Amino acid sequence: MKHRVWVIAATMTAGALLSMASAAQPAGARAPAARAATARHDAQVGPPVVVELFTAQGCGGCIEANAVLERAAAEPGVIALTYGVDYWDYLGWTDTFARPEFAQRQRAYRAALRQRGVSTPQVVIDGRRQVSGARGLELETAIVEEAGRQVWPPEIEFRETGDRVGIGSGRPPAGGAEVVAVTYIPGPQVVEVARGENRGREVRHVNVVRDVVRLGDWRGRPALFDLPETQADEAVVVMIQGKTDRRILGAAVRN
Numbered sequence: 001m002k003h004r005v006w007v008i009a010a011t012m013t014a015g016a017l018l019s020m021a022s023a024a025q026p027a028g029a030r031a032p033a034a035r036a037a038t039a040r041h042d043a044q045v046g047p048p049v050v051v052e053l054f055t056a057q058g059c060g061g062c063i064e065a066n067a068v069l070e071r072a073a074a075e076p077g078v079i080a081l082t083y084g085v086d087y088w089d090y091l092g093w094t095d096t097f098a099r100p101e102f103a104q105r106q107r108a109y110r111a112a113l114r115q116r117g118v119s120t121p122q123v124v125i126d127g128r129r130q131v132s133g134a135r136g137l138e139l140e141t142a143i144v145e146e147a148g149r150q151v152w153p154p155e156i157e158f159r160e161t162g163d164r165v166g167i168g169s170g171r172p173p174a175g176g177a178e179v180v181a182v183t184y185i186p187g188p189q190v191v192e193v194a195r196g197e198n199r200g201r202e203v204r205h206v207n208v209v210r211d212v213v214r215l216g217d218w219r220g221r222p223a224l225f226d227l228p229e230t231q232a233d234e235a236v237v238v239m240i241q242g243k244t245d246r247r248i249l250g251a252a253v254r255n
Helices: 014-024 027-043 062-073 100-112 136-147
Strands: 049-055 078-084 122-125 129-132 156-158 164-167 177-192 202-218 223-226 235-242 248-254
Touching: 049 062, 049 100, 049 136, 062 078, 062 122, 062 136, 062 202, 078 100, 078 177, 100 122, 100 202, 122 136, 129 136, 156 235, 156 248, 164 177, 202 223
Parallel strands: 049 078, 078 202
Antiparallel strands: 049 122, 122 129, 156 164, 164 223, 177 202, 177 235, 235 248
């Protein structure tokens, strides 16, 4: 029997998320933040929205962005992922979660989004647009708009054996598409930083990415791919992503 996965179940009620968002916003911003969260809940009828944060433990401005992502991760219909990048290590602290390929993924978005350079904290939504990770209300609005897009993504089915995933048929974008598996640890992790800009502070992350693996090309026809092996504490997001424009056509999680 096949197991179909489409959206992420809520880990927290919408009311609880709104309470957290209100506490984090100045008084004048609370009403717009509440409206954005309500609109996102109402708009979520399609596939999940993928929210990718590029951050660093040595980046003084990234701690608040980590908190913003954690609030977004608690909402239904959102797949939130944290990538540690290594280009802040020169300040004296080696990021414990960073890998060179994560910075390379960010640079691929830079090229697709026609940006001059990379920086942290940066959030990329569905591979289509980016915002500063510290701008919570702007991120809320972007997620609402992405959730409200009328799209018909290819079907994604995880086999009951847990070692393979099937991708259905559809129209690939110009330049082709590929299937990517992102392995991460669900939930929060806290790291105490001993040096650099955040010396003596605890840095909290959520859904920290451990690995990104390209499974193969998707050409619009049904295809079956082997999944990477995972540990008991890991989950996998499978994405169908444009090779050139980096837009995410569809995504699903296997816990």
